[in-house]
Amino acid sequence: MSSKTLRWxxxxxxxxxxxxxxxxxxxxxxxxxxxxxxxxxVPAASPDSSQATYVGADTCKACHADxxxxxxxxxxxxxxxxxxxxxxxxxxxxxxxxxxxxxGGGDVTKIFTFKEASTKEINNRCxxxxxxxxxxxxxxxxxxxxxxxxxxSCHSPHxxxxxxxxxxxxxxxxxxxxxxxxxxQFEMPFHHRVNEGLIQCSDCHNVHGTVKPKQxxxxxxxxxxxxxxxxxxxxxxxxxxxxxxxxxxxxxxVPHGSPNPHMLKVSNVNMLCLQCHTQSSFSGAxxxxxxxxxxxxxxxxTLCHSQIHGSNFDEFFFK
Numbered sequence: 001m002s003s004k005t006l007r008w009x010x011x012x013x014x015x016x017x018x019x020x021x022x023x024x025x026x027x028x029x030x031x032x033x034x035x036x037x038x039x040x041x042v043p044a045a046s047p048d049s050s051q052a053t054y055v056g057a058d059t060c061k062a063c064h065a066d067x068x069x070x071x072x073x074x075x076x077x078x079x080x081x082x083x084x085x086x087x088x089x090x091x092x093x094x095x096x097x098x099x100x101x102x103x104g105g106g107d108v109t110k111i112f113t114f115k116e117a118s119t120k121e122i123n124n125r126c127x128x129x130x131x132x133x134x135x136x137x138x139x140x141x142x143x144x145x146x147x148x149x150x151x152x153s154c155h156s157p158h159x160x161x162x163x164x165x166x167x168x169x170x171x172x173x174x175x176x177x178x179x180x181x182x183x184x185q186f187e188m189p190f191h192h193r194v195n196e197g198l199i200q201c202s203d204c205h206n207v208h209g210t211v212k213p214k215q216x217x218x219x220x221x222x223x224x225x226x227x228x229x230x231x232x233x234x235x236x237x238x239x240x241x242x243x244x245x246x247x248x249x250x251x252x253x254v255p256h257g258s259p260n261p262h263m264l265k266v267s268n269v270n271m272l273c274l275q276c277h278t279q280s281s282f283s284g285a286x287x288x289x290x291x292x293x294x295x296x297x298x299x300x301x302t303l304c305h306s307q308i309h310g311s312n313f314d315e316f317f318f319k
Contacts, residue, residue, distance in 0.1 A: 052097035052110065057090030059102060064091075070158040074166060094125060094157065114152055122150040135208050142209025149178075154207070171200045182256050191257030203228075204255070224248045226255075237310030241317065242285070243276065244309055273301045 061068040071077055092098050101111035114122055130136050160166025167174055172194050176183045186194050204225050205215045217225040226249045227234040243251040253263045260267045276285040307317040
């Protein structure tokens with residue numbers, strides 16, 4: 001075999017070796033191309049509510065016309081559209097930006113809904129605007145908040161029947177929804193005229209919380225709320241009745257109602273006084289004198305001690 005023929009055989013063998021990988025690559029190329037098409041067909045991720053933007057109340061109205069129409073007649077509407085209003089985004093001031101909610105086809109997980117939120121979340125949302133008022137200063141620490149009662153348990157932002165405060169019911173029916181034990185007290189022969197509409201529960205109690213027990217209000221001088229109406233009993237007096245000054249009116253009276261005149265705790269006035277004025281060592285009040293025979297003349301302490309709430313003239317409250 002000549003050297004020229006040998007050279008061509010070697011070149012041919014090398015060419016076959018190189019052509020095999022190229023052919024294999026050519027067969028696999030279409031598969032790679034199809035894979036890229038499949039990747040491009042994956043749907044985009046759902047909108048992120050944290051990146052949502054405001055869409056305006058008119059957009060909300062398209063689906064929530066009934067809620068919108070109720071809100072349109074409420075004080076919240078006035079704060080949104082009237083001059084000087086604090087709200088800027090209508091529905092979204094309470095529910096948060098709605099673009100992700102709209103893009104998700106009404107996905108409720110993409111917006112704040114009060115129905116599914118906890119009491120703490122609801123109250124925090126409402127206090128964003130309402131925390132600055134004098135009525136709401138203790139709302140976070142209120143008895144209602146501690147017991148899981150949220151703002152929307154009493155208020156309806158969209159369909160409030162009491163226009164002033166958007167209450168779901170009028171007082172006292174709203175309060176009696178939970179406070180069933182107090183309802184019969186206002187049916188007693190002697191009671192504060194709550195059922196008659198003369199006063200309301202909120203006249204004596206700040207439902208959003210106070211520093212006093214039972215969420216009881218105080219007067220402008222930080223005295224007991226009773227003195228807002230019973231001003232003649234307030235004083236100050238030269239001679240104070242310590243029970244009134246320290247324990248308050250409830251030391252002798254049942255504030256909601258009682259079967260006894262003047263809403264006293266007991267029917268016999270002397271028995272009421274003797275709860276403190278005894279010879280026992282447990283009471284710091286002076287005991288009754290030995291000549292007070294309560295079976296005859298001294299059957300009612302207030303016959304003599306007429307100024308029992310306090311006096312400017314006599315330490316024994318005679319006048």
